[in-house]
Amino acid sequence: MSNPTVAVLFGGRSVEHEVSVITGHQTMDALDQAGFPSLPIYITKQGDWYAGEGLHNLDLYREQTFHAAGLKNVYRVSLSPDRSVRQLVVHPAATGGLLQKSPKLWADVFFPVVHGTHGEDGSLQGLFELADVPYVGSGILASAIGMDKVRTKRILEQAGIPTLDCLELSRAEWEADPDAVAIRVETKFRYPVMVKPVCLGSSIGVSSCADRPALREAIDLALELDGRALVEEALTDFIEINCSVMGPPERASACEQPIRSESVLSFDDKYRHGGKKLGRGQAESAGMAGLARQVPAPIGEALTRQVKRLAVEAFRAIDASGVVRVDFLYEASKRRLLLNEINTTPGSLSYYLWEEEGVRFDQLVSMLIGIALDRHESRRATVYSFSANLLTR
Ligand SMILES: Nc1ncnc2c1ncn2[C@@H]1O[C@H](COP(=O)(O)OP(=O)(O)O)[C@@H](O)[C@H]1O
Numbered sequence: 001m002s003n004p005t006v007a008v009l010f011g012g013r014s015v016e017h018e019v020s021v022i023t024g025h026q027t028m029d030a031l032d033q034a035g036f037p038s039l040p041i042y043i044t045k046q047g048d049w050y051a052g053e054g055l056h057n058l059d060l061y062r063e064q065t066f067h068a069a070g071l072k073n074v075y076r077v078s079l080s081p082d083r084s085v086r087q088l089v090v091h092p093a094a095t096g097g098l099l100q101k102s103p104k105l106w107a108d109v110f111f112p113v114v115h116g117t118h119g120e121d122g123s124l125q126g127l128f129e130l131a132d133v134p135y136v137g138s139g140i141l142a143s144a145i146g147m148d149k150v151r152t153k154r155i156l157e158q159a160g161i162p163t164l165d166c167l168e169l170s171r172a173e174w175e176a177d178p179d180a181v182a183i184r185v186e187t188k189f190r191y192p193v194m195v196k197p198v199c200l201g202s203s204i205g206v207s208s209c210a211d212r213p214a215l216r217e218a219i220d221l222a223l224e225l226d227g228r229a230l231v232e233e234a235l236t237d238f239i240e241i242n243c244s245v246m247g248p249p250e251r252a253s254a255c256e257q258p259i260r261s262e263s264v265l266s267f268d269d270k271y272r273h274g275g276k277k278l279g280r281g282q283a284e285s286a287g288m289a290g291l292a293r294q295v296p297a298p299i300g301e302a303l304t305r306q307v308k309r310l311a312v313e314a315f316r317a318i319d320a321s322g323v324v325r326v327d328f329l330y331e332a333s334k335r336r337l338l339l340n341e342i343n344t345t346p347g348s349l350s351y352y353l354w355e356e357e358g359v360r361f362d363q364l365v366s367m368l369i370g371i372a373l374d375r376h377e378s379r380r381a382t383v384y385s386f387s388a389n390l391l392t393r
Pocket residue numbers: 164194196200201202203204206232233234235236240260263264265266327340341
């Protein structure tokens with residue numbers, strides 16, 4: 001049997017749009033190497049879907065706005081939630097309202113690499129479930145939990161996995177009485193504290209605060225980007241350790257220690273350093289693969305084992321699938337290892353951590369497609385109807 005055609009979805013209505021464009025191109029290059037035909041699907045910042053081979057070209061995404069006009073064999077498309085369609089259709093706006101399947105747009109498996117909102121949060125996964133198509137990565141639940149930093153903590157606490165306690169704030173309560181909120185924070189924590197939007201990534205809106213004015217500013221910023229923010233203790237003397245997990249069956253990768261240029265690992269640390277050439281296009285940034293890091297993390301065998309064990313436990317606790325990256329904070333002076341967050345669509349799919357384990361990127365994408373097809377097969381074996389005949393007269 002020939003290899004399935006893989007639709008790679010990238011971009012999206014998310015502040016991590018550009019990062020996703022880079023991950024998308026890295027993934028398509030890896031699929032090329034693995035011998036899988038791929039169909040690029042670009043989701044614009046406004047949420048429009050375009051599909052067609054010509055979209056595998058980084059030069060198209062360098063301007064603020066994307067221009068589809070003039071691109072050959074690129075179609076505005078949509079995926080119907082009606083499972084009898086089970087395929088991409090040319091967008092009704094382009095066909096006068098008719099749903100039109102196009103053989104050129106055929107995809108056997110969907111491979112979403114849309115980071116953040118409307119991609120990594122379970123919404124896209126919900127569409128794939130309704131359409132009844134195989135897709136790579138975590139399902140609705142794990143994606144939604146991984147996106148929500150507070151819900152992730154609650155589940156980790158239940159699973160006995162150490163994480164920092166936090167306070168959750170809503171925009172409504174902040175707007176109603178900022179002083180009362182500040183007092184609640186100060187009653188629970190001593191400065192410095194960390195403020196983050198609950199459902200965001202790439203360090204956007206994350207700040208460390210040493211006093212009340214900084215706290216106000218940080219909460220204002222976080223709540224501009226998300227309807228909810230969290231506050232937790234800010235660590236001052238710590239390192240970060242990340243580990244990827246793939247499965248099922250679960251398997252942990254090598255660990256990395258990212259190198260920070262400031263006290264917080266910033267957006268620039270993650271994406272603006274260490275650019276290298278990427279496949280057909282040339283990028284200034286290599287996405288998450290460009291971060292300065294030490295792999296394997298120089299943390300000794302015992303700690304490495306502990307990180308890998310907790311990473312696999314966390315993967316299971318949220319019922320993840322595909323490939324994730326689990327991020328930890330470690331305070332050496334207290335020997336305190338804390339799970340910080342789980343990324344269910346990790347930047348660059350963490351391929352650089354798997355290379356260290358002897359798994360090439362093309363092998364990684366093949367394995368992920370295998371996992372996706374197996375999961376779809378086993379879901380199909382589930383019975384979804386039950387003849388209770390409640391409505392029969
Ligand atoms: N509690 C904390 N104390 C100190 N630094 C932190 C803390 N939490 C996060 N950071 C720093 O902020 C960065 C971004 O926070 P993180 O929780 O990973 O959010 P994101 O999803 O945006 O990556 C981390 O990589 C780390 O450098």
